[in-house]
Amino acid sequence: MRTFTYLRPDDVAGAVEAVAADAEARFIAGGSNLVDHLKLGVARPGTLVDVTRLGLDAIEPHEGGLRVGANVRNSDLAAHPVVRQRYPAVARALLAGASGQIRHQATTAGNLLQRTRCVYFQDVTTPCHKREPGSGCSAVEGYGRYNAILGASESCVAVHPSDLAVALTAVDAVVVVQGPGGERRVPMTELHRLPGDRPQDDTVLEHGDLVVAVELPDSPVSGLSTYYKARDRASYAFALVSVAAAVDLDGDTVRDLRVVWGGVAHKPWRATTLEDRLRGHVLTEETVAAAADAELSDAVTTADNAYKPAMVRGATIHALTGLARRAGAATTEGVDA
Numbered sequence: 001m002r003t004f005t006y007l008r009p010d011d012v013a014g015a016v017e018a019v020a021a022d023a024e025a026r027f028i029a030g031g032s033n034l035v036d037h038l039k040l041g042v043a044r045p046g047t048l049v050d051v052t053r054l055g056l057d058a059i060e061p062h063e064g065g066l067r068v069g070a071n072v073r074n075s076d077l078a079a080h081p082v083v084r085q086r087y088p089a090v091a092r093a094l095l096a097g098a099s100g101q102i103r104h105q106a107t108t109a110g111n112l113l114q115r116t117r118c119v120y121f122q123d124v125t126t127p128c129h130k131r132e133p134g135s136g137c138s139a140v141e142g143y144g145r146y147n148a149i150l151g152a153s154e155s156c157v158a159v160h161p162s163d164l165a166v167a168l169t170a171v172d173a174v175v176v177v178q179g180p181g182g183e184r185r186v187p188m189t190e191l192h193r194l195p196g197d198r199p200q201d202d203t204v205l206e207h208g209d210l211v212v213a214v215e216l217p218d219s220p221v222s223g224l225s226t227y228y229k230a231r232d233r234a235s236y237a238f239a240l241v242s243v244a245a246a247v248d249l250d251g252d253t254v255r256d257l258r259v260v261w262g263g264v265a266h267k268p269w270r271a272t273t274l275e276d277r278l279r280g281h282v283l284t285e286e287t288v289a290a291a292a293d294a295e296l297s298d299a300v301t302t303a304d305n306a307y308k309p310a311m312v313r314g315a316t317i318h319a320l321t322g323l324a325r326r327a328g329a330a331t332t333e334g335v336d337a
């Protein structure tokens with residue numbers, strides 16, 4: 001058994017200082033990911049700095065949108081009436097994740113910063129560049145059903161597991177970080193990294209950076225939004241692929257949109273080629289399929305994960321044409337009322 005020091009500071013500055021000063025220290029929030037990694041030997045911190053007493057658990061109005069404290073529990077965020085009404089993709093993504101019990105324990109920041117579920121990353125008896133830089137990648141030649149199809153590298157083919165991260169990227173959320181050098185704001189599109197030759201770094205955060213909040217802006221696209229997740233079981237399973245879609249329509253025509261894919265890359269994959277093709281067009285099965293195919297033109301698959309392009313294409317058609325139908329229904333309902 002490995003021993004470690006446990007600290008529970010009561011202010012943000014103390015928590016940042018405690019981790020920044022000690023290369024072996026790590027923040028812990030709900031512990032639903034990190035404690036598993038302690039048990040598996042994937043993480044071996046000398047000090048755990050508990051962040052649950054820092055007062056970061058409020059959901060508050062912020063510049064027309066919402067500011068969500070880093071420690072807000074996933075179940076509380078999913079149930080919040082403003083989130084349900086104005087950011088439905090976020091509520092749906094949260095409810096599609098894990099189980100009720102885990103959502104009560106899991107926090108907003110912990111969910112975004114959870115690590116890949118790649119089986120080789122979690123198995124300390126196998127080589128993995130992400131866990132042990134320079135050791136190799138077992139997933140490239142191994143069991144590859146869940147592997148990335150976009151943006152992967154020779155070093156790493158793992159996918160990012162968070163449903164919430166995919167939805168927050170689609171609603172243009174911004175992560176507020178308090179680090180040793182002060183506060184900064186990181187757009188969700190820039191928080192997570194592609195692996196390149198540094199797969200051990202999931203995000204752009206530095207050691208000692210504490211996520212204190214996530215801001216959901218007052219965005220014209222977020223109201224008409226959804227999250228659709230394809231998985232092996234109806235619940236309690238990570239995404240094979242997922243789609244967060246958020247649309248601003250002018251009649252039937254797309255004024256603006258965000259489409260983000262989960263389960264396909266080392267980070268939430270903002271489908272910008274697809275988006276560019278759909279702005280100014282009507283959302284039909286044909287237009288969305290053609291745009292998805294353009295986005296997928298660089299996809300690389302193996303026999304194990306060859307199902308993913310067709311699955312994410314179908315999920316995107318389902319999500320976007322569903323939103324278009326919903327917009328038509330909402331207009332009619334509004335007129336009738």
Ligand SMILES: Cc1cc2nc3c(=O)[nH]c(=O)nc-3n(C[C@H](O)[C@H](O)[C@H](O)COP(=O)(O)OP(=O)(O)OC[C@H]3O[C@@H](n4cnc5c(N)ncnc54)[C@H](O)[C@@H]3O)c2cc1C
Nearest residue numbers: 029030031032033034097098106107110111113162163211
């Ligand atoms: C069986 C099971 C099924 C699951 N299914 C899903 C699923 O379908 N979809 C999904 O999205 N997730 C799923 N999860 C993952 C679960 O949602 C995460 O474990 C959880 O969200 C992590 O939150 P936490 O607060 O427990 O994080 P912790 O385990 O406490 O921390 C996770 C990481 O975040 C860091 N961290 C925590 N808070 C901060 C902060 N404020 N600033 C900086 N760093 C911080 C920690 O140092 C650690 O590296 C599942 C988990 C389990 C066990």
